[in-house]
Amino acid sequence: MRSFCLLAFGCLVGLFAYTYDLKxxxxxxxxxxxxxxxxxxxxxxxLALMRAEVSYLSRPERIEEMAKKTLKLEPISSQQLVPWSAVGTGASVQPSSSFATPVRRDGIAALIEKSSIQSAVTVTGER
Structure with a gap:
């Protein structure tokens, strides 16, 4: 009987330890x-903040204002249009002066172009 009580007490202590660990x-x-x-x-x-920021940054009024400020686009002129018959046949159309490369107002780009032209002249002049 005594061993049974010790065994029951041991099981009870084990259950308490298991319950505490589980807790x-x-x-x-x-x-x-x-x-x-x-x-x-x-x-x-x-994520909600980023969605709000994207919707704020992609407002059409803001994009239009930025495009006017940075791109400085001009309306299309009639000289830039190609006749539809030339598109269908693949005929080459002589570009008008409006297709010419715009004059660069960037000082560094102008210097690079100037130096490349001078180096091309010196290379062809040596031959």
Missing amino acids: IKTRALETDARELITALQDESDF
Whole structure:
């Protein structure tokens, strides 16, 4: 009878230890779950912020203003248009002066072009 009581007490202590360990692991998992929920909420907020920023940056009025400011586009002239018959037949159309390369206003690009022209002249002059 005494051994049975010791065995029952040992089983009871084992069950308490198992229950305590299970409780600790459950609390750790709950903490991890709360951290994941917080991180998920933060990412959701960040995603909403990025969507709002993209919609703000891609407003047509803003893009139109930037295009006018930076691209400085001009309306199409009739000299730039190709007749439809030339498109269908593949005939070559002589480009008008409006197709010419625009004059560069960039100082460095002008220097590069000038030096490349001078080097081409010196190379052809040596031959």
